[in-house]
Amino acid sequence: MSNRLWTKDYIAVCLTTFLMFLNYYYLLVTIPIYLIQDLQGNTGQAGLLVALFYLAAIMIRFFAGTWIESYGLKKVFLASLIIYLGAAFMYFFSTSFTSLLILRLIHGIGFGMLTTATGTIVANIIPHGRKGEGMGYYALMMNISMALGPFAGLLAMNQWGSSVMFAVSAASVVIGTFTALLISVPKESKVVVSEKAVKKKGWKVTDLIEVSAMRISLVSFFFALVYSSIVSFVSVYAEERQLTEVASYFFIVYVIVLILSRPFTGKWFDRHGANVIMIPSIISFAIGMFLLSQASGAFIFLLSAAFIGLGWGTIFPTAQTVAIQIAPPDRKGVATATYLSTMDSGIGLGSLIVGILGAQIGYSSVYFYGSIFALAGLFVYHFLHGKVSQSARELAKEQVLSQVK
Incomplete structure (x- = not known):
């Protein structure tokens, strides 16, 4: 087995992680501002949006891990991309607190599934003797996005308004989806359990x-x-x-x-x-x-x-x-x-x-x-x-x- 770390798949999963987390941190700081300035919401409602996103991501991860084990990594990965990409475009139509609350729930589900799937993919494609190094660079993509996401989000929001802000957000997810589709998702070495067997x-x-x-x-x-x-x-x-x-x-x-x-x-x-x-x-x-x-x-x-x-x-x-x-x-x-x-x-x-x-x-x-x-x-x-x-x-x-x- 090759001991090469920087393969096409590893680079693609790192870029995907960077872009998807960039979108996450970008919206983390801008959604509360959008709610308060554009939708006349309050700080209590803004806190609820953040909490609901986290709760959805945390809860779905437990099920996502089981779905990967039962139905296959590729299916869960593709489903998460569809949900995450769809949510990114739905922000253009979120013109009330209720619709934004529902959207943050859906987006949190997509985020939880996506982070579980990409974490599993990267764990499988990193050579055994370079796990620490490989996971370190993978985590670094999240850290860089944590620094750039809020900066880019506030710049877009303050300079050009919410419409451009959501357009930039959607663009990052579109590019991230493209890099994600370049990944050759590793096949599981086990037999995938059928839905009937799971039940x-x-x-x-x-x-x-x-x-x-x-x-x-x-x-x-x-x-x-x-x-x-x-x-x-x-x-x-x-x-x-x-x-x-x-x-x-x-x-x-x-x-x-x-x-x-x-x-x-x-x-x-x-x-x-x-x-x-x-x-x-x-x-x-x-x-x-x-x-x-x-x-x-x-x-x-x-x-x-x-x-x-x-x-x-x-x-x-x-x-x-x-x-x-x-x-x-x-x-x-x-x-x-x-x-x-x-x-x-x-x-x-x-x-x-x-x-x-x-x-x-x-x-x-x-x-x-x-x-x-x-x-x-x-x-x-x-x-x-x-x-x-x-x-x-x-x-x-x-x-x-x-x-x-």
């Missing part, structure tokens, strides 16, 4: 959740609680600290650090295992949160972005790689769904908690306690996965030595 088998919780991936998924859930304070409230905190002018550069610095570090972190994972990557990344995440809590000027504010980017930006793909690696070959789709849904649940719950705490004690205190919480994650990681990973590597090393002897 006959009956429903079990383990059909929707990959148990082997739960421990590392819970690790991601723990850190996602902390990261939610960044993705949801760092701009609010910047305004509180009178750093509004540099707030837009936070995620730019975040992504630059990721781009510079990615060639090394992925390869180190493949050579030395998860512990060598996760432990320094957790410490970096905690340092970044502490620096952010103390930021009174632009330098410390942006320096914290570098540490947080290196920390969370490495924790996320590393944990996802572990979740996929430890799952049985025919359960990679369910493992991907389990991991992503658990992580998104952490971001959703964390956003709710941080919003309440921020109003009570201030975001500086939230970030300070978040740094302590992140540091405590070293123990969470050790007990849920770290010690298991270390034992497995020691056992593998002993087996190699015994074979040499």
